[in-house]
Amino acid sequence: MASRHPPRFFLHAALGLALLGLPGKAQSFPPAGAPEEGRPVQGGADHPVMHPDFATRELWRRHHRELPRTTLDPKVQHRLAASVQASVTTSMDLFSNLTYVPSLWDQGQCGSCWVFASTAMLEVALSHDYGINDFLSTQFIQSSANSYTCTGGDLTTFVSFYNAKKMLVPWSNPHADYQDGAVNAYCSASLIPPTLIGTTPSYAISQITAAQIDNATLTQAQMIQAIKTALNQGQAVGFSFWTDFKDTGGFYDVWDNQTEATLWTNAFEGGTWSDATWGAHMITIMGYNEDDADPTKHYWIVRNQWGLPTNRPNGQLRLPMLMNYGATFQDSGQTFHCYQFETLTLTMTPAAAVAPTASIATLTSRLAAGQALELRAAVTGTPPLSYQWRKDGSPIAGATSAICTLPFLSSSDGDHLYDVVVTNAVGSATAPAVTFAVHGQQLLVNPGFESGDSGAWTWNTSLASSKASPFRNNTTNPHSGAWYAYLGYWDGLDSGNTGLLEQPVSVPTGTGSVSLGYWIRQITGQTKNATLDTLTLRILDASGNPLRTLKTYSNQNVDHLLWTRDSFDLSDLQGQSIRVRADWSEGAANLTAWRLDDVALTVDAVTGAPAVGVISLDLNGDAAVDPLDLLTFAKYYGTPQAGCLFTGDSTVSDADLAFLLASM
Numbered sequence: 001m002a003s004r005h006p007p008r009f010f011l012h013a014a015l016g017l018a019l020l021g022l023p024g025k026a027q028s029f030p031p032a033g034a035p036e037e038g039r040p041v042q043g044g045a046d047h048p049v050m051h052p053d054f055a056t057r058e059l060w061r062r063h064h065r066e067l068p069r070t071t072l073d074p075k076v077q078h079r080l081a082a083s084v085q086a087s088v089t090t091s092m093d094l095f096s097n098l099t100y101v102p103s104l105w106d107q108g109q110c111g112s113c114w115v116f117a118s119t120a121m122l123e124v125a126l127s128h129d130y131g132i133n134d135f136l137s138t139q140f141i142q143s144s145a146n147s148y149t150c151t152g153g154d155l156t157t158f159v160s161f162y163n164a165k166k167m168l169v170p171w172s173n174p175h176a177d178y179q180d181g182a183v184n185a186y187c188s189a190s191l192i193p194p195t196l197i198g199t200t201p202s203y204a205i206s207q208i209t210a211a212q213i214d215n216a217t218l219t220q221a222q223m224i225q226a227i228k229t230a231l232n233q234g235q236a237v238g239f240s241f242w243t244d245f246k247d248t249g250g251f252y253d254v255w256d257n258q259t260e261a262t263l264w265t266n267a268f269e270g271g272t273w274s275d276a277t278w279g280a281h282m283i284t285i286m287g288y289n290e291d292d293a294d295p296t297k298h299y300w301i302v303r304n305q306w307g308l309p310t311n312r313p314n315g316q317l318r319l320p321m322l323m324n325y326g327a328t329f330q331d332s333g334q335t336f337h338c339y340q341f342e343t344l345t346l347t348m349t350p351a352a353a354v355a356p357t358a359s360i361a362t363l364t365s366r367l368a369a370g371q372a373l374e375l376r377a378a379v380t381g382t383p384p385l386s387y388q389w390r391k392d393g394s395p396i397a398g399a400t401s402a403i404c405t406l407p408f409l410s411s412s413d414g415d416h417l418y419d420v421v422v423t424n425a426v427g428s429a430t431a432p433a434v435t436f437a438v439h440g441q442q443l444l445v446n447p448g449f450e451s452g453d454s455g456a457w458t459w460n461t462s463l464a465s466s467k468a469s470p471f472r473n474n475t476t477n478p479h480s481g482a483w484y485a486y487l488g489y490w491d492g493l494d495s496g497n498t499g500l501l502e503q504p505v506s507v508p509t510g511t512g513s514v515s516l517g518y519w520i521r522q523i524t525g526q527t528k529n530a531t532l533d534t535l536t537l538r539i540l541d542a543s544g545n546p547l548r549t550l551k552t553y554s555n556q557n558v559d560h561l562l563w564t565r566d567s568f569d570l571s572d573l574q575g576q577s578i579r580v581r582a583d584w585s586e587g588a589a590n591l592t593a594w595r596l597d598d599v600a601l602t603v604d605a606v607t608g609a610p611a612v613g614v615i616s617l618d619l620n621g622d623a624a625v626d627p628l629d630l631l632t633f634a635k636y637y638g639t640p641q642a643g644c645l646f647t648g649d650s651t652v653s654d655a656d657l658a659f660l661l662a663s664m
Helices: 054-066 074-080 082-087 113-130 139-144 155-165 220-232 251-257 627-637 654-663
Strands: 091-093 203-213 237-244 278-289 299-303 316-320 328-331 334-337 339-348 357-360 373-380 386-391 403-406 418-424 427-430 458-461 471-473 483-489 498-506 513-524 534-541 546-554 564-569 577-585 592-604
Touching: 054 155, 074 220, 113 139, 113 155, 113 237, 113 278, 113 339, 139 155, 155 203, 155 339, 203 220, 220 237, 220 278, 220 339, 357 418, 357 427, 373 418, 483 498, 483 577, 513 546, 546 564, 577 592
Parallel strands: none
Antiparallel strands: 091 278, 203 339, 237 278, 237 339, 278 299, 299 316, 328 334, 357 373, 373 403, 386 418, 418 427, 458 498, 471 483, 483 592, 498 577, 513 564, 513 592, 534 546, 534 577
């Protein structure tokens, strides 16, 4: 099951917080020109930064001042003292003990750095103090917090949330993987409703306590000793900083253009805050390295959550140990510290470990070629839990979470046994297998664009062909497989350009249904509340004359920021030669584009139910056949006839049929 990855686009600070419907909070900078997707970005065009107003900065500063001092273990301090330094390792990295995939540690375009950094601190505490190595959900707080976390926050806000919830949710729970990197200027809430996030299993917690390492009073040597002590006693250190991001030498420049081996020296210490170029960011100190004989080359290992660019294959920043910990900046005549260093402690009451149980939700609908199927595991047991979905007893590559999605069904997917093996520290369980049949015939050639070229698809554009090929190969972005069609333009210079993608197909004559479905995901950097860029899906006849406009998308379709499947009934087009066509146009310079994948034009010849027969499903899963079953049955099979028997139920009565017909 392919990992999802947020697309790259931008929030616009100039819109102001009124557009978001929020009080003074943080937001991302406006784009500096939308880049071609997949190309290294210069000048910070694709990185989110908290941009708080003065009142919010004051609130965060007060939160920090009110934190207690980090408790440092004197035994650890003694062990690290110079007198016994020869017996102490000169490097360590808490990140190496964690279990998640670094490429997923990417906040996308959401200003939720504080959520990611604080969650990393929690994962370290869970691992070090309780021996539990698990990947915790960032989406849980994104979806459930009272204020929108993409607009920024601090460790105090994070801790308050979890102390109220009293639980930690694993990333592998249903819909708990991170999705909110796909925000744009019109988002004012999480893309994932909290009701969708599975909170079973979870870790029960008693208390999380935040603390600070006081860089306002400690000397450089004392700060180094304090941070090293915290790390060696199993506490990651949250590092928040305030600096210029956009100017030459700013943090964007450093992150994008320097290598991972370069130590970052903040060129803007002592500077003055600018709303246009300055911002705040929180990342996590996870370790240090003192291997070099030259102390000026000693550094803190700091993990950022901006993905894995080519120049930073570990997603890492190196911060010099001999930095100016007390550096300040000026704003409105006041002096503020450039840096904050914070820790947290976690208290749990672990229950006795319980072996898992597992089952798979009953499949209740007729499955047609081209549609998606979501197999969901219902589990109990003590986390962390690992999942492995299987097909006829063989592991399905990448299907290692609570949900296994088969995004684009074909006949080869049907008539097999699917199950899931769930494992924890004390045992494992295998869910009873489910099976299904896939009906219908796919008419399109290369429907998932997996050939990597046009094949049966034709395309053209008013833009130079060197930039406009719609076929993309990027394993983090397709809905499934390795390829997708990228419809629209991305270099910020293409106002007025157009393009099209189409495939001719002959729809056979016969009884049954014909449907067109596809998966679509929008990207936009537009910051105006107006329809500027459009994508239209249409059906043409063989001569190119319009038969039907299926749907028009624009830069305002925030409901399609995540992969969404749209489908349409084309049963009235049987026996015709048609063209399935997508047209797009760019009405403004800022980027808008759509990813299109897994297009299905399906003919399903099955219609109606047999005059007499046995249907082996209780369609709504309530152990009885009732009018809701009949409605579901009719949706997928057609109207049943009197005399059709349902398993475990009597003959469908005239009253049932009357209800069914009245309700359709």
